[in-house]
Amino acid sequence: MSILLPPQASSASSPEVMTAYRFVPGKTEPQKEVVPVPVPGPDEVLVKILAAGVCHSDCHLLEASPSNPHFPWTYTLGHEGAGIVVAHGEQVANDPKNVPPPRRRDIRRRAPHERMRVAEVRQLQSRPREQFVKARASTIVPVPGNNPGDARLTPGIVAAATDAVMTPWRALKRVAELKPGQTVVILGCGGLGLNAIQIAKHALDAGTVIASDIKPESLAMAHDVGADYAIKPDSVKALLADKKILVDVVLDLVGIQPTVDSAVDMLRPGGTLLLVGLGAQAVTISSLAMTMKQLLIKGSFGGEYRDLEESLDAIAAGKVKPRVEERLMDECGKVVHGLTKGQIRARVALVPKL
Numbered sequence: 001m002s003i004l005l006p007p008q009a010s011s012a013s014s015p016e017v018m019t020a021y022r023f024v025p026g027k028t029e030p031q032k033e034v035v036p037v038p039v040p041g042p043d044e045v046l047v048k049i050l051a052a053g054v055c056h057s058d059c060h061l062l063e064a065s066p067s068n069p070h071f072p073w074t075y076t077l078g079h080e081g082a083g084i085v086v087a088h089g090e091q092v093a094n095d096p097k098n099v100p101p102p103r104r105r106d107i108r109r110r111a112p113h114e115r116m117r118v119a120e121v122r123q124l125q126s127r128p129r130e131q132f133v134k135a136r137a138s139t140i141v142p143v144p145g146n147n148p149g150d151a152r153l154t155p156g157i158v159a160a161a162t163d164a165v166m167t168p169w170r171a172l173k174r175v176a177e178l179k180p181g182q183t184v185v186i187l188g189c190g191g192l193g194l195n196a197i198q199i200a201k202h203a204l205d206a207g208t209v210i211a212s213d214i215k216p217e218s219l220a221m222a223h224d225v226g227a228d229y230a231i232k233p234d235s236v237k238a239l240l241a242d243k244k245i246l247v248d249v250v251l252d253l254v255g256i257q258p259t260v261d262s263a264v265d266m267l268r269p270g271g272t273l274l275l276v277g278l279g280a281q282a283v284t285i286s287s288l289a290m291t292m293k294q295l296l297i298k299g300s301f302g303g304e305y306r307d308l309e310e311s312l313d314a315i316a317a318g319k320v321k322p323r324v325e326e327r328l329m330d331e332c333g334k335v336v337h338g339l340t341k342g343q344i345r346a347r348v349a350l351v352p353k354l
């Protein structure tokens, strides 16, 4: 799913080639290559990319090679894009009002090959004024407000929102169905967690939001963005007992055995464990605890069109303020490997040189 700043017609013709950072099987560094600018099909638009978000998915794609590549072919990296429409196919009028309505398909019904297509068409490219991606017009999400100068919706923030806001938005609102006044514990205060806190507290009106992370600096940020309590994992149980708090939902953004164990332990009877983190390939859950407490266990991945629309609306309204650091597109490899090594705290969006 691509996302756009307000579409703007451009009379300037697009260049024929551009530079792209690509995954090549067997390589763990993004390969800088010159590739043709894509030509939009009848129902597609050509988007000039203004920012491309980076997340751990990029790390997994690069570092899975050579022993276990997810996609064993060469393709352009990147999957979180913000840009401007600069050209369109003949079925798409160059007017945002005439962009066909989105097909609101539920991600759960998508076939695996469709997900791969998404991974392919979401691109991360480099070269000033020459980075383009084509996408089906029906997958484009206009940015609210139609104001490219809006400080709340910079290209970097919009790009990062396609994952770091949309994913926790869907998880908390649609999958966990978090209700106003409920208590939610968020395990992991990284890029998604800091947004999840704001979504729960300021957009979905949770009663109490408890954030937990092993890093003190992450806890300080969690507190800054609205968590009622921001504490280390080994202190959560004592807090719940001390304050007599019942936990309705645990959002596990880490997904390793210790976080799942603590979630099962801290949930009230009938509570919901919402798994989003993919830290471990597999986890085990105590069948005794699960049945005796009658827990509900759900998983969530990414989001669909309306989740991104609503995420952007929440950002436009000032309810969610994603923290995004902008870095130059040429730093692609450095940023991805820095993220893998835990050296990058903030959410990063890559932007072309001005």
Ligand SMILES: [Zn+2]
Residues within 6 Å of the ligand: 054, 055, 056, 057, 079, 080, 163, 164
């Ligand atoms: Zn991502």
